[in-house]
Amino acid sequence: MRILIVGGGTGGTVLANNLARRLAVEIRSHKVRLTMLTASDKHLYQPGLLYVAFGQMTPDQLYRDQAGLLESSVEFHVDPVVKFQLDQKQVVTKSGKTYEYDILIIATGSRIVPDEVPGLKEGSENFYTVEGAVRLRKRLMEFEGGTIAMVVSLPHKCPVAPVEAMFMLHDFFKARGIRDKVRLRYHYPVNKVHATANVAVWAKPEFDKAGIEYETLFNLKEVDPEKQIVYSEEGTECKYDLLIAIPPHRGMEEIENNKMGQAGWIPTHRHKLTMDGYDNVYVIGDATNIPVSKTGSAAHFEAEVVAENIESQIKTGSTVREYDGKVYCFIEGGFDRATYNAFDYVNLPVLKPPSKSIHWFKMAYNRMYWTTVRGLL
Template identity: 70%
Template structure:
């Protein structure tokens, strides 16, 4: 049985490690082989980018060698897939190698596409890459007064990030002693300040307490870089001195180039996590078209289901459980407090008041991630 995992991010790495443990006997007896193909020999802890943007982490703290995170029985290659031949159960990589499989796991992730909004690349700072997070921090250090506008593209990874950014900005400028000279204006695409109703209800009085201005039903249409104005598709505009954008995302180009899904998102069964029409192709994390948060947390819980089901298919001939939509998101509410949102398809989150212990749990998790992604936690 040949299991091929395409993608070495959070979801792909947890699936591969989890499978390597569950199927250790089968691997030893050469009845199962696990191969991973990735575009990079490095693994980035992406939630750390927000800390880089506030000078709380440095970029080197975000990376580990991918090979060091994988069980030794996993055959790992830095050789991204370019062609998927799902009808023939094989892929072709950038180097021209052909990999055949019996079970394919698609965990290719997503990418930012700020260029889809005119002026956004030139006019806005962001923190979704190492370079842009460092650049944003330098801009935050420089600014002395004026309006900091935050806009949110759709769809975007980590839906909690816009709210965490606002709390972070408030605390950062407060610590610099210039909060009274900085106006923070938040813009959000739908009719409340967060897509999760419970988060919106909780965050609104917090925003009011911090003096955050907000405008809802604001989808970024264009940025007039010369005049420092951001305009919405809904016909409104905001003047800014510093513009920070949560950039819009798409699935990976290779998914679009192989016509596997509109927007680069692969049509996926929300419970089985299999690609529609392909029972031997599993999809997880940002790669799916599911109406589920694009977060490492969702990828983690999905990876556990996928690994358990693949292992049970091999051992007893059938998958054993469905994905219930579980997501657990930490919410940093400034530099020394946090809360969390946990929900699934049927149960909305029940937000608790922010606390220091939850912040320290998050800070600990930033280190524990490396244990988590090895499939040990």
């Protein structure tokens, strides 16, 4: 039995380690072969980028060697897949090698595509790449006053990030003693300050209290970097001194090139996590088209379900669990308090009152991530 994992982010790594433990005997006796193909020898802790932008973490803290995160029984190659030949049960990599499989797991994630919005790349900063977060950190430290506008493109990973960033901006400039010189303006695509009702109910009065201005039903159309104006599809505009954007996302280019899903999002069964039309191909994390948050948390819970099902398939001939839509997300409410959102397909999210203890747990989790992705926590 050949199990091939394509992608070494949160989902792929949790899955590889989980499977390596569940199938340790089978791997040792060569009945199962577990292989991972990735595009990088480094693993990036993406939620840490927000903290880099605000000077609370440094880029080196966000990286580990991917090989060091994996159980030794996982065959690991830095050789990204360029062709998916699903009907032949094989993939072809950049180096030209062909890998055959019996079970394939696609965990290739997503990427930002700021070029989709005219002027966005030239006119805005973001915290969705290491380079972007470092640049934003410098811009924030140099900012002496004026309007900072936040705009949100769709779809994007980490749905609560724009709200968190606004609270952190408020606390950042309070700490610098120039909050009164900074106008914070938040723009959001739907008619509430957040698409998830309970987050909106909590965040709106908190925005009012912090003096954060907001405009809803603002769908990003284009940016004029020279005039420093951002325009909405709805016909409104905002003059800014610093524009922070949540850039639009797509699935990975290889997925689009192989025509496996529109905009790189792979059609996936929301409970089974199998790719439509292929019972032996699972998809986890951002790469799916299922309507749950694109977060490491969703990828992690999905990986656990897939690992359990692959083990069960091999040992009993049938699967045993379905993904229930479980997601758990911390939400920073500033520099010293946080809350969290936990929900699934059935249970509505219920927001706990923000507290210092949840904030400090999140800060600790930023380090503990390396144990969870190894499958130890």
